[in-house]
Amino acid sequence: MSRVKKGLAAHKHKKYLLKRAKGFLNGASTKFRLAKERLLKADSNAYKSRRLLKRDFRRLWIVRINGALDQIGSELNYSRFINLLNKSEINLDRKSLSEIAIRDIVSFKDIVEKISK
Numbered sequence: 288m289s290r291v292k293k294g295l296a297a298h299k300h301k302k303y304l305l306k307r308a309k310g311f312l313n314g315a316s317t318k319f320r321l322a323k324e325r326l327l328k329a330d331s332n333a334y335k336s337r338r339l340l341k342r343d344f345r346r347l348w349i350v351r352i353n354g355a356l357d358q359i360g361s362e363l364n365y366s367r368f369i370n371l372l373n374k375s376e377i378n379l380d381r382k383s384l385s386e387i388a389i390r391d392i393v394s395f396k397d398i399v400e401k402i403s404k
Contacts, residue, residue, distance in 0.1 A: 348385040355388030359396045363403070371402040 301319050308315055308322035315325040353365040363371070372379070377398065379387075388395045 345381060348381040351385040351388055352381065355392065355395055356399065359392065359399065361399050361403075363399065368399070368402070372398075375402045377402065 304322055304326060305316070305319065308326055310316060311322065311325050313321075315321045349365060352368065356363055356365065356368055361368075372384075379398075384395070384398075387398070
């Protein structure tokens with residue numbers, strides 16, 4: 288069996304990892320082993336954060352809707368509002384409702400009045 292030297296591939300891999308680690312602190316941007324460890328951690332955090340972002344936005348939309356309900360002087364709270372919305376078969380998601388509540392409060396008020404009847 289012939290000997291396999293991986294000089295070119297290893298150099299390319301190192302260059303790639305160090306390029307990705309640009310801007311890291313304390314030698315993690317210049318030392319290969321340290322850069323590799325920090326990149327593993329960074330990728331792990333990025334994976335987690337992509338999922339947490341979805342939760343954060345949903346929470347933001349809920350707070351906005353609840354705030355808009357308070358602002359228009361409605362007797363409804365958020366949970367009752369969503370319940371009535373589902374019963375009246377109005378298919379608007381939280382993101383859309385949140386945008387309507389912020390950008391066009393009159394339309395949001397109309398939606399609330401429509402489902403309150």
